[in-house]
Amino acid sequence: MGNDNAYWDWRDEQLKAGERAKGGEPCQVCGEPVPARAHWKHRDRHVCSPRCNLTLNRRFNRRIERGEITRPPVFSPDPQGARPARAFRTLPAGSLFPYEIQGYSPKPGDVVERHGSVIAVHRAVDLPDYAIPWQVRPHSGSSWQLEHVALSVHTQTGAAFYYLTDHTWTPTSLILGAFLGLKPLDDTFGPFEAEGGTWRWYTEIIRDVDETDQEYTWTAFVCGKESVPRLWTPAYAARSERLQRVSRATGSYAARMRELGLEATVERLDPLAVYERDGWICQICKTAVERERAWPDMWCATLDHRIPLTAGGEHTLLNVQLAHWICNLHKGDYFPVDL
Structure with a gap:
């Protein structure tokens, strides 16, 4: 993604x-x-x-x-429209995640379909002068150029949402939620009636990770019958859970070593990755460890230090292994002489 x-x-x-x-x-x-x-x-x-x-x-x-710093592009911008248009659709029921996304946001020429509602992204400079609301035009005191203004157009109703972007066409701030002659139900950019239904603009925000496990946020202005809350992709959720496991394990062993007055390496590592590496086999009794068992079950999975911390061992990937909790307790501070 x-x-x-x-x-x-x-x-x-x-x-x-x-x-x-x-x-x-x-x-x-x-x-x-x-x-x-x-x-x-x-x-x-x-x-x-x-x-x-x-x-x-x-x-x-x-x-x-504010334009004080220019960031490198996520995807190479193509102001001439030569880049192939992309369509981001609602995925079939039962999919791991409900929506297609890519990069920080849809770019000019792209289309976003959400539950049958379709918006198309355009550059403001591509519109005829009469179609550009006065609020969007640069004026005294404004800090933007029209070349950096994009709009999402709802194809069913003609409603438009104008926003300012950076040079990669990523949204930075809202300029105007213009309904192009449609009457909103209140004085905000909230619900409006059109085509026999009630519609609303909302900001779609989705957290995801790329192929290198770095997180990023997709942002799109979408019009639909219902707003969508902020979402995490399965990959982002898995990354968050892994980072929490790493932080808990690292903090726990660092605190334990401080209590013992020890100075040794505490490596940031994921206990689950160690369990997977060892094939869910206890490295002390050489029998299977059931994944479903959780603490304080005596047969749950724990990290065992091959060389105990009290004997000068360190909390590193090479010095930890999977063990049943009860096996870990029985082993205590003992370790084989050959280690």
């Missing part, structure tokens, strides 16, 4: 604050010291916490929106 690894590499490089912080350096957001045990990406950016990292990201996004 996505194809944007270069963008994320570029973004990480832009947010770096020089040498990686070792601990004690001032946070570039709030000024508090950066902890020595902070996430490596936070230390690269010289921020002290996830909250400050989020603030830094938001500031960076606003600079992109």
